[in-house]
Amino acid sequence: MKKLMVLKAFIIAFISFLGLSLMTSCNDDVYEPIPVKNGDENGTYRAKLITTQGINRTEKIIDFVTKDSVITYKEFPIKEIVKAVIKDDAKANAAVTAMGKIEYKLNFSPKIITEHNVIELTFAPEKLILQIPVDGQTKNTVVTLATSEKGYFIGQDFSMRFGFVADKITVDGTDLTPYEKIKYDFPYCLKY
Numbered sequence: 007m008k009k010l011m012v013l014k015a016f017i018i019a020f021i022s023f024l025g026l027s028l029m030t031s032c033n034d035d036v037y038e039p040i041p042v043k044n045g046d047e048n049g050t051y052r053a054k055l056i057t058t059q060g061i062n063r064t065e066k067i068i069d070f071v072t073k074d075s076v077i078t079y080k081e082f083p084i085k086e087i088v089k090a091v092i093k094d095d096a097k098a099n100a101a102v103t104a105m106g107k108i109e110y111k112l113n114f115s116p117k118i119i120t121e122h123n124v125i126e127l128t129f130a131p132e133k134l135i136l137q138i139p140v141d142g143q144t145k146n147t148v149v150t151l152a153t154s155e156k157g158y159f160i161g162q163d164f165s166m167r168f169g170f171v172a173d174k175i176t177v178d179g180t181d182l183t184p185y186e187k188i189k190y191d192f193p194y195c196l197k198y
Contacts, residue, residue, distance in 0.1 A: 039123050042161035047116060047125050048073050051166060053195035059086050059188045070195075072166070075114055082110035084136065086188045087149055091177055092140050104139050112170070114157065127157035131170055150174040157192075166195040 055068045064086075071078045085102050092098040114127040131151035138145040150173045157168025172188040174181060 039161060041120070042118055042123055042125050042159065044116065044118065044125075046161070046164070047127070047159040047166065049197040051195040052198050053166075053192045055083065056191040056193065057083060057086055057188065058191070059090075060186045062086075075116060077112040077114065079110045079112070081107045082134070083190070084108050087134075087136065087147070087172060087175065088138055090175055090182060090185060090188070091138055091145055091147055097140055101138050101140055105136070108134075108136065110134055112151075116159070123161035125159040125161075127159065127166075127168060129153040129157065129168070129170060134172075145177050146179075148176040150176070164197050166192070168192050168195075 050071050051069065053068050053070065055066055057064045057066075066083070068079070068081070068083065070080075084105065085098075088102050088105070089095070089098045092101055111132065113130045113132065115130070117126045117128065118124075119126050131153060134149040134151060136147040136149065138147050151170050152173040153168075153170045155169065157166065159166050169189065169191040171190065175185055176182065
């Protein structure tokens, strides 16, 4: 019985010592962020895309590549744009399928903000030009994309955050009216 009590006391003391040493070693750890530098924003990303138009909202995962101050989408999400131009769902879905993958390049200017360890991204979106097939004809569509806020590459977790809107759609030279803006938000984009 006495050996059992001594063994229990020894185990308790050992666990206490181990816990104390682990806590002490954790207190010595100091987070030293790696400072961002030009070019850190370059890479391949997997992103959460939230698309909003009025009360309609969709979420999906999308990939893009960033290189030399350009974000390149190999498959730009055009479904909402096509549905704004073609009101019939079946015809709009057929047009999206017929159009296939649409590439889009989004230009930006990077600026390092040292005190926050981020790279600020100022966007300069180009117009997106689409040829939308419907009823044996092609609707020449120009989408004016705009940004009202800057984007950021975050040095702490090497992620990117930004957004933009399809501000205006012109079909065969005429502005689409009525038209509710389509908002594209990328709240969290991770390099992989």
